[in-house]
């Protein structure tokens with residue numbers, strides 16, 4: 236507390252609010268309490284200064300579990316349709332799960348969700364680190380930020396003690412410096428969720444950082460936080476999580492860890508992180524090159540895992556993690572955790588760069604600026620192509636990696652050419668042309684898996700709830716990495732994307748890290764019983780996954796989205812790949828449409844991609 240006193244509360248009469256947590260009701264109209272949950276939600280209205288705890292909607296929790304699913308349900312129920320995502324009408328939700336804070340492996344992920352300023356769709360992001368555990372130990376399953384504070388602030392939370400603090404001295408600083416300064420002030424027992432300058436300028440590519448190098452990366456969640464004038468959330472909890480039988484749970488968790496988690500199919504992430512994907516994508520012909528104009532890169536061995544991991548200085552993992560995928564690298568004078576596959580590919584072959592140190596540096600700068608490496612990188616790659624084709628001169632050419640890094644900071648700070656580029660490829664291509672090679676869906680830029688070499692990815696990007704995203708249905712796994720489905724056909728792709736889609740929706744609603752790849756539905760049902768004491772069947776979990784997908788689609792439908800927005804860039808239909816395993820491939824538009832119709836059928840939607848009334852009513 237002594238250190239706390241050195242920070243300055245803002246408008247102490249209104250906001251230096253200590254409050255006594257209201258007791259959640261144990262029974263009643265919102266469902267009965269469940270073990271594993273805190274049955275409690277913290278709501279902070281930054282416009283009115285009202286801070287209150289309230290019972291978690293357990294009737295919703297039973298149907299959506301937590302994290303992704305429950306956050307989307309809350310947003311659907313609480314946001315009015317058509318709101319401006321950057322207005323005080325939007326809400327930013329931090330949602331945990333009943334697993335959070337227990338020693339269930341890989342269960343430390345936090346979902347951060349809001350209406351996206353990049354796409355206008357629902358958006359939920361899964362962020363690692365330790366913040367999820369701190370929220371839970373502070374006594375909450377979730378926090379909802381509403382309204383907007385009148386000037387830059389940060390929110391301090393320690394159990395029931397909540398204060399709004401002056402963040403004037405941090406505004407304009409990078410996310411890393413901000414976290415370092417706050418942890419100097421409060422210490423390492425707290426978790427810090429911060430934004431960089433990109434969040435302050437309300438850039439649609441702005442992310443929220445935690446533990447320095449963990450991000451809620453996509454869809455502009457950092458911009459939503461910035462639009463509320465919140466630079467950071469500082470949180471610590473001193474409580475615990477109650478589960479039914481801790482002795483039995485510990486015994487079983489140790490078994491699961493040994494028998495399932497610590498297997499080669501998962502532990503590769505400890506050994507190599509996601510650098511291993513680079514080789515798989517190069518060999519499979521889905522490593523994008525030169526703004527997705529082709530695939531594979533002759534120079535890929537100059538920046539692959541062998542090169543990057545020579546600089547390995549240390550390892551790090553998220554809370555409750557049994558795998559620890561984080562790699563601290565030092566190459567030249569650059570020290571950075573990461574980079575992940577996506578960040579390597581976008582700052583490497585996709586902009587014609589093979590300098591490993593510069594890839595690492597671009598990752599560090601983007602993270603500190605609070606920018607999504609994928610969207611920012613794709614936008615610069617598109618600008619390079621626009622310049623080289625003479626359509627519009629953005630002052631940057633392929634291969635100019637120093638300028639690429641310089642542009643990242645300009646974009647985050649909305650300065651000079653960066654103010655334009657910060658708009659992303661959808662808005663820019665509507666203004667300047669180049670729409671055929673503007674690689675996005677619904678305004679979210681493409682992840683780094685070339686869909687002409689893995690047709691299912693084109694469908695996955697098209698129907699994903701937050702725009703082009705590889706985390707919703709990772710079809711490349713079956714089409715390329717395990718080669719269990721043929722990649723260059725529409726046949727069967729609706730089923731694959733449907734099955735992977737509901738599966739991911741369940742997993743993200745459990746808050747389980749995607750890198751625990753061997754977890755099964757049976758195991759998930761067992762784990763949920765271990766922490767809640769209630770029985771769940773695999774059928775119920777599958778239904779929950781499908782329900783979450785429908786809930787997200789219903790949100791987007793209410794915002795005016797439908798099947799015509801489930802698109803792919805024209806480049807995918809018109810230009811064949813010249814290199815790699817998929818050389819000669821493009822996706823015929825009829826095949827793309829066929830994949831969409833297959834998927835809609837599995838989901839029970841009509842041919843226009845509309846969720847029918849009967850499904851909506853049951854959500």
Ligand code: SF4
Nearest residue numbers: 363552553556560748
């Ligand atoms: S595998 Fe990596 S991302 Fe997943 S929980 Fe562990 S450290 Fe975090």
